[in-house]
Amino acid sequence: MKTKALFYHAGCPVCVAAEQNLAAALDPQRFEVEIVHLGHDKSRLAEAERAGVKSVPALVLHGQAYHINFGASLSALR
Amino acid sequence: MKTKALFYHAGCPVCVAAEQNLAAALDPQRFEVEIVHLGHDKSRLAEAERAGVKSVPALVLHGQAYHINFGASLSALR
Numbered sequence: 001m002k003t004k005a006l007f008y009h010a011g012c013p014v015c016v017a018a019e020q021n022l023a024a025a026l027d028p029q030r031f032e033v034e035i036v037h038l039g040h041d042k043s044r045l046a047e048a049e050r051a052g053v054k055s056v057p058a059l060v061l062h063g064q065a066y067h068i069n070f071g072a073s074l075s076a077l078r
Numbered sequence: 079m080k081t082k083a084l085f086y087h088a089g090c091p092v093c094v095a096a097e098q099n100l101a102a103a104l105d106p107q108r109f110e111v112e113i114v115h116l117g118h119d120k121s122r123l124a125e126a127e128r129a130g131v132k133s134v135p136a137l138v139l140h141g142q143a144y145h146i147n148f149g150a151s152l153s154a155l156r
Binding site for chain 1: 083095096099100103104105107108109137139140143144145146147148
């Protein structure tokens with residue numbers, strides 16, 4: 001069974017680069033990557049916050065939030 | 079041919095978690111990951127800096143530096 005990886009972003013340039021380079025680099029044999037655009041899908045802000053996401057872009061893997069560089073803080077997306 | 083990915087760290091807890099979770103999640107078919115401990119191998123600090131690394135842990139992929147959370151700034155490792 002594949003592990004779910006969640007990539008949260010908000011369409012910012014930093015986010016897009018991280019998505020194309022880093023989220024796309026994960027092993028497709030082991031991970032199923034879901035891309036969540038928090039600017040479009042504000043209903044998922046609470047879920048991201050519970051996972052420990054403070055800013056985007058961020059990748060949640062094995063229950064841990066990894067903030068990748070800095071695009072925008074979550075509070076700016078509300 | 080595999081793309082080289084460089085994971086820079088300094089042995090900090092944030093670094094170790096990122097190494098085990100994120101660096102290890104890259105697709106081994108496409109990437110060859112080199113782990114560089116900048117605390118032990120200070121001769122590579124300049125190389126990391128040239129790649130745009132400001133803090134560890136960081137992953138350099140396709141010439142781009144991705145800072146993953148925050149463990150220590152590069153200046154603290156000199």
